[in-house]
Amino acid sequence: MPLPHPDFEMYENVGRTTEQITAQREDRPTAYDLRRWADHDAREFSAKLPGENAGQSIRDWTRQLHWAHTAAELDTVAQAVLSDAHSGLAELHLFLESVAEWCELNDEPSIAARYRQHAEELSELGDRLACLSEDHLAGIYRRTNRSASAPPPRAVPAAPAAPAAPARRSAR
Structure with a gap:
């Protein structure tokens, strides 16, 4: 006669989500169960929906x-x-x-x-x-x-022009 696994009782919920464990304790379906049932009940209607997702x-x-x-x-x-x-x-x-x-x-x-x-x-x-x-x-x-709303930059004075060469006087 095979012996039961010693950890069986302690880990009977291994692989279950918290929602699944709570739902089982409260004797109610999980959100996944509700969706699965709705998908089953609406399968004919679903077949008529557009193929691309919303x-x-x-x-x-x-x-x-x-x-x-x-x-x-x-x-x-x-x-x-x-x-x-x-x-x-x-x-x-x-x-x-x-x-x-x-x-x-x-x-x-x-x-x-x-x-x-x-x-x-x-x-x-x-x-x-x-x-x-x-x-x-x-x-x-x-x-x-x-830059368009800022005041225009100040005009930088031009560098002083080189002094003009003195005019030559003609020798008369």
Whole structure:
């Protein structure tokens, strides 16, 4: 008869995460379990979704940063992603608001309120990022235009001209 491993009882949770151990103790599913169940239940719907992941366009804009050489070029890329109108940030805000509406229509008002709260936080973040962008541009343009706003340098007096040779008088 084989003897049980002496450490079996002590290390029965080896390889498990803290979340898995806690969830097992509290008899509830882990976040991974919930996602796995949702993926299974939505598999037919998921097959109809676009193949490209949602963050792909942001990655494309991030790659454009490698080509930016000036603050103005950087700002152009940043505004496409972060500005108020039709940017990635604005679309994400709209997405969160739409999720909140869906939750309300499906009798989940407390979850809807949380999505709306995050949409509002995202909007506030957008405002702070806009200020950061303006500060960045102002700093850059102040440095590059400093010479234009500074008083012109004093004119340096020209070196005295060499004395002219005395005029020769003609011998009469």
